[in-house]
Amino acid sequence: MTTTGTDVTGPLPDDWTLPRLGRVNTEWFTSGKLLVQTCNQCGTRQHPPEEICHHCGSMDLGHTELGPNGTVHSFTVAHYAVNRALADAVPYAVVLVTLDDDPSIRIIGNVLDADPGEVHIGMPVTATWVERTDENGSVQLIQWVSR
Ligand SMILES: [Zn+2]
Structure with missing residues (x-):
């Protein structure tokens, strides 16, 4: 395959869309604030938001607004x-x-x-x-x- 500066084919599909919002990422993508996912059990912060805390495995997660x-x-x-x-x-x-x-x-x-x-x-x-x-x-x- 020949590639040039105007060749824009690649691994992303033409119907590439914005992130789908779900339970774990809605605050991140809609608040317009730096709401970093924070574990309510151990206090660990993590990004990007996930279903579980990567430190303790808890699914009790909230958010902390950072500067x-x-x-x-x-x-x-x-x-x-x-x-x-x-x-x-x-x-x-x-x-x-x-x-x-x-x-x-x-x-x-x-x-x-x-x-x-x-x-x-x-x-x-x-x-x-x-x-x-x-x-x-x-x-x-x-x-x-x-x-
Ligand atoms: Zn935790």
Whole structure:
């Protein structure tokens, strides 16, 4: 298969959709807040939200709102659009951000106000939310801006 900058075929289907909301992820994708899943039995925080606590196995889970500031822990720059929806976005940086309130929590996103070449490890960022809508409804996707 030949790939070029305009070849946008790839592993994601053309009908790629937003995350489906369910019992464990609705708060994360609709609150517009940093509501990190927290175990009500042992206090462990985890992300992304899951059915059980990865530390003690409890299914008694709640949320803790953490502050919006974080630091770029790692990143990569995508030059190839794996889906037609991303054809106009490349090149773009995908960042892994650790939260200042709890560095064990790492969240993936993009830095909206920085060119891919400006993104670097240790870059201070703050969370923002972008509303996305498809035929199934709307979600608030966490993103990052430099600070
Ligand atoms: Zn637990």
